[in-house]
Amino acid sequence: MNHAKIDRWNLIQDIFHGALERPAAERDEYLARACANDEELRSEVASLLGSDSNGAGTLGSVVAADLKEWAQASSSSEAGLRVGAYRLVRELDGGGMGVVYLAVRSDEHYFQIVAVKMLRKGTESAALVQRFRTERQILATLTHPNIGAILDGGDTEDGRPFIVMEYVEGQPITQACRTASLSVRRRIELFCSICSAVHYAHQKSVIHRDIKPSNVLVTPDGVVKLIDFGISKPLDPELIPGDHTPTETFQRLMTPDYASPEQLLGHKLTTTTDIYSLGVLLFELLTDSRPYTLRELSPAAAERVVCEQETRKPSAVRGLSAQTRRELAGDLDRIVLMAMDKDPSRRYPSARHFEEDLVRYLQGQPVAARKASAVYRFSKFARRHQTGVWMTCAALIVVIGAVIFDSWRSQRADRKVKQIETLTDSAISDMTEKLQQSSTSVETQAALFHSALQYLDQLRQSSGNDPHVLLDLAKAYERVGDLEGSPFVANLGNRGTALHSYEEALRTTLEANSRLPGETTTRALIEAYQRFARMEYFLGRFPEAASHYEQCLSLTRGLWQQNPADPARRRLLAINYFGLGEVEFDNLQPDKAVKNLRTALQVIGDEPSGNDDHDLSLSRIHFRIGGTLNELGLNAESLEHFRSSIGVLEDLTRKSPSSKQARRGVFVVYNTIVSILAGEEMLNAGDVSQARLYAQKALTMAQELAASDSKNEQSRRDLAYAYWGMGNGFRVTQPATAGVWYRKSISLTQELVPSSEAQYFVATRKEALAAVLAKKEQATERLHLLQEANALRQQMASADQNISARRLALMRSYCRVSDAELAVNDLAKAREYVHSSLPFLNEFSTTSPSLLVQRDVALCYESLGNVQRQMSMSRSASPAERKTAAAATRQWYLKSDAVWNEWKRRGAATPESENERRKLGQLLQEAG
């Protein structure tokens, strides 16, 4: 197009739009002006403007009309059409591209009713047409008493090939069997004739592709006829353009219930596809119900069901009579399931084999259909179930299976192996059945683990004394323990049984070690000890855990000494020291802990190595040391270690940005630093601005994590933790702001799944909130918060008597409530509460190496003093009583004061502890 024309068009456009911008009345005038003397231009634009109004409607309706017609044309019935010598009467069956009509031939020579099959109008493509013709040729050669005959063929007026078939009048076989109440035997006999028909066709390379009840008819004479062999079947992937996703395929199907897995997946079809459908047909014939009903399912669900879910046995169908169930169970079950195997190569290789096996059954002979090995069945099943609990159970069963394969391959006598295989097989079958009952309730899990352990125990009994076997067995016990203690299955009950499994593992390993001392068994022993000790630690059994770690230590040290340079041995040793240190730390023995933790650090070497596991361990060790030093009053050094920990973690996150562990690790350390800097009462370094920085960092991290995965419990827990951290940052200098953050933290924590951890958090955070509600009008709220926290603390302490830290917290809690009661002038209650703290003072004293303990005891003394002080001022008491109380007040305060003074002397004083000391000094002065 030349420039002149383009210019002209642009001009027309400008004027057109210009005119539309003006009110209608002015348009003519504008037009005249804009076009100057160019009459052609003016009339051009004018005509366009004239066509402007509602141009949309016309165009739209043109398209819509054609669209409708097109749609109709491709779907309309062609009843009435003359096709060759026949006239189409009505549609019988239509699946996508091919359609079958009932047709009639009526002329002076014949009256005949037939079925005519052809391609749907509008769907014919060169490929399809060609295919149709080819298949028509082949089908015409099929002559079999049980196959609907081909009578004729031709082309329609518009060039579509068609095929004329015998019109078989009859009922679908399933219906026929039902109405006649045929026996199982009789049904099988009928079915056998179908098999031979299919086999005959297969030998002529014709696949039916659509075997279903409506294609297997029984004539009034009782003859079974297979009709509608596969011409242009909708499931032939080569003929259909488009995606062959199971979704698509599923949506094309009229009867998806009979579709084989490979059909749904769009794979090439073979004769075994027909075998599958035959299997489904037999299933339905025997049980009067289908193995799957896919109608209501979404395509994705249907795919899962057909391709993955294990088919239920015919004998397992509901509603069968007892007699039928007996008949079906066993061989018939196996025959049907073999035909319906998801893996085409595992089905009957031909319809003849299928038929023969059925004949054998009828004659009472053993059938060829084998029971799929339990492990095979299970592994197919297990792979698909991704949810946590399933995975756990699946892993469990694979573990069991693995034990067999590993241990017994070489030296065992055949019979023994067989015995054990049977044992495993039945154990696995047993567990698979349990799992298939789809119950993930705690009871089922427990039952599952119980079975597994029983099985392992049996194995152990029959394993004799072979140390290698024992080692493998121990590993299996460990795996079971791992699963029992895993987060998916975690609840305290299971942790307890995990302990038992680990104990068994240890026992077994000890025995192996005694029979075959040496490096292999020593390593195994170390593993067993460490797992066991770790679980004891989690369960709060600190003394036992420490003892086991110590027993292990001599082994790890020995192993290391043999080759001190070996990083693996070093790591094992470091982990041992670390584990021990952790236990001591949680057991309020920071002095012991720090030694072991420092040794761990020495052993592992204070250098990140680039190896993820190593570096994570290193960061943990630093972290723990930091915490320990804080409890020992060495805050500056403590902070150094925290910084080192962060350094390592940050390097890790840089290296593997997706590593959640590393990121979370950083988050936890940030929050802990906040505690150290400004959070932990009395024990903090008093650096509020730094604390806020870290708190903010932690908050940002938590918010990011929560944004990307809001459903995740862990990320919400972390967010609550971050809120608490923010509160800690403001605790001392801006209590009101801190209160806001604490409240946020509490409400989020309360939304989480209840657990003992959550209990602890709620209590701590409520106490923190209470501490910042210093105003007079908040006294009642403060009291309630502390009472609630106290209730929780009582629960926690009684739930686990082993953990001294809980008792310490409870003691402090009583004191807190006592002070709060005093603030609302309830002296009686205050006395009650503070009295409850007294027994604990037998256990905890100011000579404890842990400053945490010292602090809480000191504060306890103070609360006791407060109560006495109140009593000394009480009008209702006698002067003598008041005098005693005053003396007691002094004594308690002095004891408390001593602690803070000692801290000062040692150089462990912090700004808050100094405040406390001054406050006490004041109180002592007043007390006289």
Next chain:
Amino acid sequence: MTTESGPAPITKVPQDPGNVTKLLIDWRAGDRAALERLTPIIYDDLMRLARARLKAESRDCTLQPTALVHESYLRLAGETQLAVESRAHFYAVAANVMRRVLIDYARKRKARKRGAGVRVTLQTDMEVADGRDPDSLVLDDALQRLAEFDARKAQAIELKYFGGLTTEEIGIVLKISVATVGRELRLGQAWLRRELARALA
């Protein structure tokens, strides 16, 4: 995306359909072959959707490309969460398919010279001579002529009427502002309407 000189008939069946998303991406990266492969997939889908709708609704219902195209999109690409941009491009391809489908059909119908005409309900301000109802062929012809000197308007029209794209979506595909789309459509429609009227006169 340009309007070719005469849409190709849809008869070819692809050997390896590939996956819709990938094809869309390839096509947008300039791979023309991808468009060829996408076409039958979309064709097949649109057809099935149209039939299904027809079955589901009464005889007198109107089928709009918009609904079909949207549904087709959801079915073929919906799960893969394509960006808005990609969605618009999908619609653009579907629009093109739709156009070819209808033209194809109109040609066949014309070739068969069937007596039974198609009733077209037009807006009342448009007089139609008997037996010369405007159909997709006439429309297509006019569109092609428009494309000769203003490809963009022709594209916009195709997108709107055969694909049911919104003004925003058209803007995304043609990389012009919404306001510009409005203007293009307005004049384009007016021009076409005039042409249709002239063609049937």
